[in-house]
Amino acid sequence: MVDYSELAVPGIRQLAPYQPGKPISELKREYGLSEVVKLASNENPLGPSPKAIAAIPAELDDLARYPDGNGFALKKKLSEKYSITPDQITLGNGSNDVLEFAARTFAQTNDEIIFSQHAFAVYPLVTQAIGARAVVVPANNWGHDLDAMLAAITDRTRVIFIANPNNPTGTWLSETEISDFLGKLPERVIVVLDEAYFEYATSPAMGANGYPDGMPLLNKHNNLIVSRTFSKAYGLAGLRVGYGVSSAAITNLLNRVRQPFNVNSLALAAACAALDDQSHIDRSVDLNVTGMGMLRAAFDEMKLGYIPSVGNFICIDLGIDATHAYHELLKKGVIVRPVANYEMPNHLRVTIGTRQENETFLKALAEVLG
Numbered sequence: 001m002v003d004y005s006e007l008a009v010p011g012i013r014q015l016a017p018y019q020p021g022k023p024i025s026e027l028k029r030e031y032g033l034s035e036v037v038k039l040a041s042n043e044n045p046l047g048p049s050p051k052a053i054a055a056i057p058a059e060l061d062d063l064a065r066y067p068d069g070n071g072f073a074l075k076k077k078l079s080e081k082y083s084i085t086p087d088q089i090t091l092g093n094g095s096n097d098v099l100e101f102a103a104r105t106f107a108q109t110n111d112e113i114i115f116s117q118h119a120f121a122v123y124p125l126v127t128q129a130i131g132a133r134a135v136v137v138p139a140n141n142w143g144h145d146l147d148a149m150l151a152a153i154t155d156r157t158r159v160i161f162i163a164n165p166n167n168p169t170g171t172w173l174s175e176t177e178i179s180d181f182l183g184k185l186p187e188r189v190i191v192v193l194d195e196a197y198f199e200y201a202t203s204p205a206m207g208a209n210g211y212p213d214g215m216p217l218l219n220k221h222n223n224l225i226v227s228r229t230f231s232k233a234y235g236l237a238g239l240r241v242g243y244g245v246s247s248a249a250i251t252n253l254l255n256r257v258r259q260p261f262n263v264n265s266l267a268l269a270a271a272c273a274a275l276d277d278q279s280h281i282d283r284s285v286d287l288n289v290t291g292m293g294m295l296r297a298a299f300d301e302m303k304l305g306y307i308p309s310v311g312n313f314i315c316i317d318l319g320i321d322a323t324h325a326y327h328e329l330l331k332k333g334v335i336v337r338p339v340a341n342y343e344m345p346n347h348l349r350v351t352i353g354t355r356q357e358n359e360t361f362l363k364a365l366a367e368v369l370g
């Protein structure tokens, strides 16, 4: 009998797959519930722009055709919006795809990839999958410690992942912190600045004064890759589309590992149309600001600790192992995200929902915590 796990490459043999938030349909099935509130995957509670949805039917007649493998129209729109050139853009099947391109393009077995403790779970996954060594730098007050990350660089360092803001902690780095860091970094080390929550974090109402925009930094730093996504504020998580922006030289390399048709035709059309609806983003950001305020006020009243966040999610600290509370919330039809796999066993991450979803969550939470 062949033990196929013995045949798998070492990185894959020990890989623990990404744990997604529990799907609504699964919870309904398991507990026989009809009403479920999912605040577990940082999705936009308003959904996508109506313009994005309206762009999809026109594509249906052409489903037999391969999508535009170069994503001409979407790259054109993105380049106009962000004053970059199409040859700086790498489209991804979600921005996770781009994170993986970066790791696969620049690192191999025994190379080192640096990221922070409590950082986004995909960084350790892509690192391990290619057999590279993860260098996990202890967090500073839940956030990235950039000085310690700089100090961790060795001759073998190939890539550094930085999430701004970070998921699940919601912590963020200022313009000055990021610029100083990039200025001190050896040019041979690639930095991936993951801005999945950019649209939420730049909201003036968040008070995130000095939250940096990674794009202009590309003019000064050829070793920078900025990644963004349509999954969060744009509300298109189900279609899987994101992108990386970098120097043309790096983009050329990233596109060599990209599968030729990694973004499907419906996603390309919807993403293009979504970029035309800034008012939907504004509405989504406003809803988030209001909801964040509402949750924080409730947590304060409940004397519940939390990590201040500039994303569309927030981590609460239950002071004890959060597994029990997570399961009790499930029984009440509320899905949040346990984050024990981020070395945060006492925290639960909750996505900001609609007013009604937030109220349902807060009521259930108060009952669970007694």
Ligand SMILES: *Cc1c(COP(=O)(O)O)cnc(C)c1O
Pocket (backbone or CB within 6 Å): 042, 093, 094, 095, 096, 097, 120, 163, 166, 167, 194, 196, 228, 229, 230, 231, 232, 237, 240, 241, 242
């Ligand atoms: C959600 C998220 C992503 C993006 O995921 P995609 O759906 O693949 O675009 C990337 N980075 C972080 C930190 C995230 O939270």
